[in-house]
Amino acid sequence: MIALAVTTSWYMMLAAALFSIGVAGVLMRRNALVMFMSIELMLNSVNLTFVAVGSDLGLIEGHVAALFVIVVAAAEVTVGLAIIVAVFRKRASADADQLAELRG
């Protein structure tokens, strides 16, 4: 069996795939929560890229950046969930398309 060397570009492609899945999730899923989950998925794929490149180039900025992103993602989660819960508590479902009064 030929030992395939796992290079950084593999990681990058994986991250890109994850990112695309995230975007697809935001577009296709109705539920606001799932949309928000997909966005978090996108952020994590970015983390993967940062870490992969950071270790590949031996630069610490990559890893520091990943940490920053995790912190920010956390903040976003708290606020995001709070908003989504607040908005959909009074409503039947968490369907984002319900909210369409502001248009035109």
Add this chain to the structure above:
Amino acid sequence: MPVLTILIALPFVGAAIIGLLPRRRPEVVFPVAIGVSVAPLAVAIYLLAEYSLDGTTFQFFENYVLSERFGIAWELAIDGISLFMVVLTAVLFPLAIAASASVRDKLKTYMILMLVLEGAVLGVFLALDLLVFFAFFEIVLIPMYLLISMWGSDRRAYAALKFVVFTAIGSAFLLVGIIVLGILAGDAVGATSSFDWRVMLSMDISESTQMWLFAGFGIAFAIKVPLFPFHTWLPDAHTEAPTAGSVILAGVLLKMGAYGLLRFNLSLFPDASVDLAPVLAVLGVIGIIYGAAAAIVQPDIKRLVAYSSVSHMGFIILGIFAFTSQSLQGSVFQMISHGLTTGALFLLIGMIYDRTHTRAISDYGGLAKQMPVYAGIFLFSAFASAGLPGLSGFVGEFTILVGSYLTLPVLTIIAGLGVILAAVYLLWAYERVFTGPLNPKLEGLKDLSFRELAIMVPLVVLIIGLGVYPKPVMDRIQPSVEQIIDRLEGASDYQVPEFGRLTDVESVVGVGHEGGGG
């Protein structure tokens, strides 16, 4: 002593004074407004007296650099042409304000807008820096828009918006043209950009660029003049505007277009001017005939005078693009005369509108019996507008027609027909309104009051004065016009034809600087 800056500042100061007047005593606003508007008139008369004949054409030069990098300077000057535009403005505004006695609601705002408008218009005629010119040219829109849409008659919203959009589109192209020209001038001077008129005068721009710039500038000024296809805003704006608005619109605002053509299109883009002259002259002449024809059948007296303005401005365009010093000088003179005559007509219509609140000609009849003095002055103004010799209208029109013949023979002959049509629409209107049996509804109308007479007398005196002895005005216009003609001759291959040579031509109309038909 920066006379010109003071001249521009005075109306704005006046507006501020009126703004500060106590709200409790509204009756004080009207007299103060007239008083304040007389100040610029005094300065204008001072300029008229001080303008020396033998000096260079541009006098009272002021230059205060605003931005080194972009080459923008507060540059003002006055020459033979702008001198009389300034005087015309300074004369018409007090009269228009005095004629606004019947304005009741928000009189303070009305007067502020009128004075701001006056300041902006004075700025247009005095500015030499292109950006400063543009700023004043564009800002004139706002007070005019508000005047029409707040004090106009029934279709005022539509008319005001139409006026703004037409002119704004024009000035959009003008802005693009100015910026492109500014960059070119900047390269010549070595800065990012330069908007100094003198720098642009000394530049030689390639023929194709001149064409584009001529088009950009030309569209804005053509809409403002208004030239034939772009004139449809004029009848609506004039009809719906309040009396003072129409007087200023016809008396002064239309001249900004013609002034722009003279000052910028002809001087800065001589080659393009020579190439495009026939096109614009043709549009001008169409304007003359079309405007006059449309005027004949207008049911509304104000719309009739508005269309007559289209016709008269057509003469001015013909004169400008015939490129002889006689025709150009005739155009400038006609700009002054048209301001006075059409201003007088609109003031008069305003006076009768204050009494009867209707502009439809069919509502009138036999007015001359009820208001003889009013009828007399109206007939006088109508004949002045139709170009009766001895009055200012004739001097302008005659000089244009005789001056334009050599370069645009066929067009000038057709333009001459405008003189007949003018008599038709004015006299037919006069007949329907003033002669015949008195319309019963008009019983008991009082003739002109002292105030109204006081407004009309200066205009009548000026119209007669300019008609009988136009020499002092013509002598001051002459050098500026010569300068433009030299500029045209110098830059392009165009040679101004000499009058008095055409004695042995074969075909009667076979002459013109291109040798073909006019």
Add this chain to the structure above:
Amino acid sequence: MESASLLPVAFEVALLVGALLLLLVAVVAERKASVWGPLVGVTFLLSAVAGLWQWMDVADNGGGLFFSSQNFAIVRSPMVVMDEFSALAAMVLGTVGFVSFLGSWDLQSRLGKRGVEFSVLMLLGVAGLHMMTASPNLVVIFVGLETASIAFYILAGFTRKTRESDESALKYFLLGSLASALFLYGTALTFAATGSLSIYGANSIRNFFADQIVTDPGILLVGLALMLVGLMFKTSAAPFHQWAPDVYQGAPSGAVGLMAAGVKVAGFAALARIFMGGMISQVDIWAPILAVVAALSMIVGTVMALVQDDVKRLLAYSGVAHAGYLLAAIVAGPEGLEALWFYLATYAFMIVGAFTVVSIVNGPGAGPTPISSLKGLASRSSETAWLMAIIMLGMSGMPFFAGFVGKVLAFVAVEEAGYLWLVVVGALTTVIGLVFYLRVVITMFSSETDDSAGVDSLEVSITSRFAVVIAAAVTLTFGVLPWPLLDFVRSAIPF
């Protein structure tokens, strides 16, 4: 700069300290808004003064890259830079923050205890915004961006009782975080391509481009594009603008001022910093794209605003159009920066003033704000009507009002950069703009309404009135005498 003094981050520190103090005071002072109100105002003013102090310090001994004291290993990619650019941004954000605070005070004083949270969020949001402008490091810019965005997501939904506020907050949050994620992925790819996260410093993106020809720029271009998407979303440029109208309409009028003004100032500053500072050598790639987006924004913005009946939606779409004009200034490269800053500074005040007037007329909370509600404002409160007219004319680009100077100078720079067609689009869309701005003006001055409501019957709170007066004053003074501000701004072009 041996000892890492706090001057470079003085602006953020001032705001943070202010926020903390505010929270403490709020706990003690319970309901009395009049106690902690002035504190917020003072904090904003202090932050602006900090910006001024930074400016003077930079003017004396030159800007510098900070937090790069020798012993840290990140001398190669500093986190914060203090130059005229960031100092100017601080001053603008500080003053805009102050004015929008005044504008929103009607709202806050009504919210009782939660009013404090509103102010804290405003302070933190502005701090985040300045972080975006003062940092050469892409990730720190992202952090600043997220801090501000999160603060404004909450502000958008602050008056939760009304349905529109919920909808606006949710939309803003979902789309905002999506855009931020895109931006972040862009930074990651740029990092992958250039091996650096910072524009300045030893191992910076700029040096990367300086010393080698990029053979295989694929990854870099994608990264660059995604960063553009993120920032253009934030500055509501078309076609990434769709969130703006709904969010502005739904959000409480008091809060929208800061959201609209602050995000635009910071967004464009960051855009300028990254693209003009870092990637100036790639200008012939991103400039044409920005030009197209600018033109699109101008057209979509003005055309859509023309058919709006709601004042806030109209102002939102006009914001899209203004984003177009600002993008045009960036397209012109360094030449356009002067115009960019002038336009940004004056536009921020105008938009805050406009929204304050809306909150005066229709109440600071959320709710429908049809244009017809402005009808006859001139008779109800002539001063407000005149001030709003000045702001509207300023926004429409009328000469002798601030908008004109910014727009014309931007067009000059764009023309010099060779994009004549963009200038033509700009000039023509300005005409459309004039139509709907004048529509607002004439609605106010039309006297159809019966004057039974009596003259000056609309009561206007001092703070809102003061905010609108400042906004109109800025519009008028910098319209008639723009030259001092222009010279001041010109010196803020470090790169």
Add this chain to the structure above:
Amino acid sequence: MTDLIWLVVAIPLVGAAVNLFLGKRIGEPLSGWIGFGAVAASFLIAVEPMLGFFAGDSEPSTHFLFSWIPVLGVNAELLWDPLSALLTMIVTGVGALIHLYSIGYMHGDERFPRFFSYLNLFIASMLILVLAANYAVMFVGWELVGLSSYLLISFWFTKPTAAAAGKKAFIVNRIGDWGFLVAMMLIFAAFGTFDFDIIFGTAPGVLSVTMATAITLLLFVAAAGKSAQLPLYIWLPDAMEGPTPVSALIHAATMVTAGVFMMARSAVLFELAPVSGGIVATIGAATALLAAVIAVSQRDIKRVLAYSTISQLGYMVLGVGVGAYTAGVFHLTTHAFFKALLFLGAGSVIHAMSGEQDMAKMGGLRKKMPITFFTMGAAWLAISGIFPFSGFWSKDEILAATFAQGGAWYLLWGIGIVVAVLTAFYMTRLFVLTFLGKPRWDADAHPHESPASMTIPLIVLGAFTVSFGLVNTPFRLSFEHFLEPSFHGIPHVEGLTNVLITSLASVTLVVAIAGIVVAWRRYRVDELPVEVGGWWDRALVGFGVDDLYGRWIVAPGRRASELASRADAVVLDGAAHGIATGVRSAGEALKPVQSGRVRTYAGILAVAAVALVVVTVLVGGGF
């Protein structure tokens, strides 16, 4: 004394201004006397220098007043030479008489002072026209005369027909003025100036035949407008709406002759263009014939005289066309006297019959109005061309000159003779129907002789009508000698031996007498011939030329204007509205895209992002 000439013009102007502004205060008779005084003063001032020419010892002179339009080199300048002196004499002389007459005629009119103001204005404008030293100043007089005729025709403006007649007169005149304007354009292009002395001095050597023809034909268009020649004569009959003294002064003696005067003044140019001479003469003859025929059928006394004037003007134009300028001017002068007399006489009759103008309701006025009868009798004989009276000499000279040309001109001479017959016929018809036969007055009519102020002018004019002919008999051409300085260099009509002249004169005399006798026998009967049906009706309305114009020029003109005005609203405004609605609909079209649903926005955001990435990569040349 000639340098006081500008006073001749100034005094009537002052008179006009005084009456206009202070009229109401001055009141009825006084303002009339002021008007009369002004014109009489001008007359006295002009007489003395005129006599100088008569004695043959003073030279023509120009008087510079001020520089009017510098850029065109036009100065306000007056030219004093025999021709202008003669016309000044006619204008001020006849004018003064008519002013005197008007004091009586206009008695009791509420706008009495305003009438004399307009009359003075007319005299002043006519003097400007006559004394002008260049075409531009002449044009000023030309149009001001048109203005005053407008004001005077529609003096009783409360009558819609009067107002319409005034407007019609001015507009038709304006058509002529357009011709004058275009002529002046050509002149300025050719000579670079409008001054007569330069133009007439250099023209023969310099001007080409085509240019000369063009200029002269255009000048003739102007003359046709002013002197009511075919096709622009339609305004004169309607101008009778004005008060009778106005018809006498303007539409008989002075204004209508302005066209002939102008052509005489431009004789040098006409000499250079034989073709236009022919055209002018032909049109003159045709007009004379047509007008004479129509005059025969007219029932209104003033309309008879109006068509008679058009016919006599045709004679003068024929004279000028033939090249006999002196003859033309001579006939102009004599016509001024007897036509003014006829009109004033008619006025006196109308005044006496309290406004009645239809000849069918007159008759037998001989005994009631002896002075009017005798003076109009003299004028009747003069205009018919009976021997010692002035009309005979002047008309005969024109016919003789036409005959002397030979060739095709015989046809014109023939027409001239036919017109002479018709003239005699309709004038006798008028005279007989008015003064002789059984009175056919209405019940309330009781005519009486007019007051002295009206009859004195009649008598003076009568004297001139009788005597003036002798001034220029074929044997002693003192009139020609008098005008010689104005027409130096113009070739005289040759081939007129004494024998030929006397024989031609006798032919015209016989023909005239024949005309009188036929008319006398037809109308000097108690039972008047019925003149209705067929030819009579058509002639009465001037062969429908008027409504021909109405149908073929005025109506289509109005339709074109309607079209222009509607085109404005539909086409041009349509285009403007099109653009506006286009922009607005673009906005409306974009609205649904803003659906309000978050996922649509996210979708568009994503698609746009992908698009941007793809474009950037392509632009950057990546991968």
